[in-house]
Amino acid sequence: MASHTAITPQEAADRLAIRELVDTYAHCADRRDAKGQMALFTEDTRFLVFMDATAAEPTQELHGRDSLAPVFDNLNVYRATTHFNGQSTITLxxxxxxxxxxxxxHHVSVDESGQRTLMIASIRYLDEFTKLDGDWYFAERRLMVDWTETRPSTP
Known part of the structure; x- marks a missing residue:
């Protein structure tokens, strides 16, 4: 267990702002707000997707905020998604x-016949953040898929 020391009000504010950034990303994803998601990243951001977290090379690598639109828009293939954020660590x-x-x-799909499936992905995000003009942004985000499960779902 880590020992805790007193932190400054600024450090507390920075930690809260970064957690809100992470949560806003998930909220925008679930609301299909690709522009809102993109606004959370620096102009020169890097976004790397590792569909297998143990792989040495990313499945997909994007550079620049504008390159993120197709990735975020791809969530529209699902009927609904719900992202539950869990524990996080931050080093300032x-x-x-x-x-x-x-x-x-959680990703809900419905095929042409009306059959529903639920795909659950266990994801870790490895992030680099930067503070610009008082606001925190993702400078780099590595999406690491640890495992997935797909199963039938009922309405």
Missing amino acids: DGDRASGESYCLA
Whole structure:
């Protein structure tokens, strides 16, 4: 168990702002707000997707905020999604920070015959954050898929 020391009000505010950034990302994903998601990233961001978290190379690598639109729009293939954010760790260094956060992402699909399926993905995000003009942004986000499960679902 980690020992805790007193933190400054600024550090507390930064930690809260970063957690709100992570949660806003999930909220925008579930509301299909691709523009809102994109606004959470720096202009020169890097977004890497590892469909197998043990792989050395990413499945997909995107550079720049504008390149994120198709990835975020791809969530529209699902009838609904729900992202549950879990534990996270943050290391602050002035206007830079790094962190790891856990997420269980639920994806509901309905095929042409009306058959529903639920795909659950256990995801970890490895993040680099930067503070610009007082606001925190994702400078780099690595989406690491640890496992998935797909099963039939009822309405």
